Structures are given as structure tokens and as C-alpha cells.
Amino acid sequence: MAAGPAAGLRPAIRLHPATMDRYVVIGNPVAHSRSPEIHARFARATGETLVYERLLVEPGDFARAAREFFAAGGRGANVTLPFKVDAFDFAQERTQRAAQAGAVNTLAARDGLVLGDNTDGAGLVRDLTANLGLALAGSRILLVGAGGAARGVVGPLLALGPALLVIANRTRARADELARAFEPGGPVRSAGFADMGRGFDLVVNATSSSTHGEPLELPAEVFAPGATAYDMAYGAAARAFLDRARAAGARASDGLGMLVEQAAESFHLWRGKRPETAGVIAALRAA
Ligand code: ATR
Numbered sequence: 001m002a003a004g005p006a007a008g009l010r011p012a013i014r015l016h017p018a019t020m021d022r023y024v025v026i027g028n029p030v031a032h033s034r035s036p037e038i039h040a041r042f043a044r045a046t047g048e049t050l051v052y053e054r055l056l057v058e059p060g061d062f063a064r065a066a067r068e069f070f071a072a073g074g075r076g077a078n079v080t081l082p083f084k085v086d087a088f089d090f091a092q093e094r095t096q097r098a099a100q101a102g103a104v105n106t107l108a109a110r111d112g113l114v115l116g117d118n119t120d121g122a123g124l125v126r127d128l129t130a131n132l133g134l135a136l137a138g139s140r141i142l143l144v145g146a147g148g149a150a151r152g153v154v155g156p157l158l159a160l161g162p163a164l165l166v167i168a169n170r171t172r173a174r175a176d177e178l179a180r181a182f183e184p185g186g187p188v189r190s191a192g193f194a195d196m197g198r199g200f201d202l203v204v205n206a207t208s209s210s211t212h213g214e215p216l217e218l219p220a221e222v223f224a225p226g227a228t229a230y231d232m233a234y235g236a237a238a239r240a241f242l243d244r245a246r247a248a249g250a251r252a253s254d255g256l257g258m259l260v261e262q263a264a265e266s267f268h269l270w271r272g273k274r275p276e277t278a279g280v281i282a283a284l285r286a287a
Contacts, residue, residue, distance in 0.1 A: 024055040027080035035078050038263045042275035062086035070114055076270045077107040084148055091116025101152040106266040117269055121156030123262025131257045137161040145206035146174035149232055158186035168196035199224040205231040205241050215240030220248035231255055257281050
């Protein structure tokens with residue numbers, strides 16, 4: 001059999017960015033998104049060649065901007081606030097977990113159609129179980145918040161087999177509605193802030209309170225001995241909630257690991273490769 005040209009002897013081809021597979025994160029604001037850095041690290045580590053940029057879109061303009069991106073050959077997008085429901089409506093096909101979440105954070109060009117997926121819940125669960133080492137089967141979980149961020153993680157949390165999942169929200173009616181929607185999926189109850197109960201093994205802050213500069217104040221009794229407090233926000237935004245949780249004796253984690261894990265799920269959907277995440281989480285924390 002004739003040997004082909006040795007790879008090392010081939011002339012180097014410099015790809016023009018326009019010919020590379022293009023990805024974006026769409027949001028508003030989007031300037032501080034760490035997704036471009038995360039996906040650049042994944043691409044380097046897996047040997048994939050792609051471009052990943054930020055795309056700032058005005059409220060009300062999501063569908064037009066997304067249509068233009070995919071019509072120009074874009075391969076995929078991450079979608080962040082406030083467009084996850086717009087992305088759900090935009091997708092021509094949806095994964096089961098996106099349908100369950102009622103929101104889409106990942107779009108992928110597939111056979112001429114745009115597929116919508118939601119990797120947030122899987123990202124949270126992977127951070128909790130693989131990175132933080134929590135065993136949540138049979139546990140008591142308190143999920144605080146009933147907006148889009150909370151909705152996206154209820155199904156994946158119930159799939160872990162907790163003994164009880166309480167959804168507590170400042171506006172009780174929204175917690176009632178969310179719990180009702182997931183009742184067939186497992187032992188889920190709703191609560192207001194006055195009656196959320198006590199002794200939870202895991203307390204997840206899925207409210208947007210910290211981003212409004214109004215740190216969430218929970219009674220210390222919500223934490224069981226050895227409990228973990230988790231804020232889906234990361235960095236400075238999560239600090240006040242996590243400091244209070246630590247003062248109440250809980251172990252505390254922000255959502256940086258979730259951010260990297262949901263990105264890894266998106267990368268896997270797009271490129272068929274699952275990047276290693278621990279080194280990326282450590283690098284982002286150090287930065
Ligand atoms: P997201 O998509 O980020 O979840 P959202 O749908 O606007 O955004 O929901 C925000 C969530 O944070 C809600 O659960 C909201 O509670 P209400 O339904 O009562 O508004 C919660 N939230 C926002 N600010 C809060 C605060 N200061 N204290 C407690 N909960 C707060």
C-alpha cells in the first residue's frame with residue numbers, strides 16, 4: 001500500500017476565520033460572558049478548530065439576529081439572559097430536557113434545522129455530583145427561586161432521586177405553579193419564604209436576588225448539619241449568600257463549576273467530544 005504524504009511535510013494551511021466553524025454566545029449584556037474563554041480552552045484541549053464570539057442582541061431582536069447568524073453558516077450558539085425563552089421559541093426542534101425546562105441555552109445547526117437544547121440542569125447536576133462529590137439520592141433539597149433559572153434545573157434534580165425537593169419562592173404562586181408542573185416527576189413541594197422548612201442537605205439559590213444587589217437571607221435552620229449551599233451565580237455576585245451559609249455551618253459553592261459543565265455539554269452536542277473540565281474550572285478560578 002502506498003504511503004500518503006507525511007502529515008509533518010504538508011504545507012501549513014492558514015484558515016481564514018470565515019471558513020472556520022462559527023459559534024457565539026448571545027445575550028444582553030454579554031461583554032462579561034466567560035463562555036468564549038471556556039470554549040477556546042475546550043477547543044484547544046480537544047484539537048477542534050472553531051471560532052467562538054460574543055453577540056450582543058437588543059431585547060426583541062433575538063429571532064432576527066439568530067436567523068441571520070445561522071443563515072450565514074453559524075454552527076451553534078449559547079444563549080444567556082434574557083433570551084432563553086426566545087431561543088426556545090426560535091428552535092425548530094427541541095430535546096426532551098429543553099422541552100421540560102421550557103427554555104433553551106444551546107442552539108445547534110442540524111441537517112438544515114436549528115435544534116434547541118438545555119444543558120443548564122445537566123451542568124448543575126454534574127458540578128454537584130462529579131465535582132463536589134455529593135450523593136443526593138434520598139436527600140432533602142431546597143431550591144430557592146421559581147423563575148427561568150429554577151425551572152431549568154427541577155427535572156434534573158428530581159432525576160437524582162431526592163427524598164424531597166422543596167421549591168420556595170418569594171412570590172408563592174410561582175413556586176406552586178412550578179411544583180405542580182413537575183409533580184409527576186417526583187416528590188416535589190412548593191413553599192413561600194415563611195414556610196420553606198428546615199434541615200435540607202442541599203440549598204440551591206436560583207433567584208436573581210444577588211444580581212440586583214439584594215442578597216438572599218435564609219434562616220440558618222434551613223441547613224441540615226453538613227449541608228451544602230450552592231449559588232447558581234458565581235464570583236462576587238454569589239459571595240453574600242455563600243458567606244451567610246458558611247456562617248450557618250454549611251459548605252458553600254458558587255456556580256462557576258456549573259457554568260463550565262453546561263458549556264462542556266454544549267460543546268459535546270456541537271462537536272461530539274466531551275472536554276475535560278476540572279482544569280478549566282481551576283484556570284477560571286485562578287484568573
Ligand atoms: P431568572 O430567569 O434569572 O430565574 P426571573 O424569571 O426573573 O429570572 O426570576 C427571578 C427569580 O428570582 C424569581 O424567583 C424571583 O422571585 P419572585 O418570583 O418573587 O420575583 C427571585 N428574586 C429576585 N429578586 C429577589 C429577592 N430580592 N429576594 C428573593 N427572591 C428574588
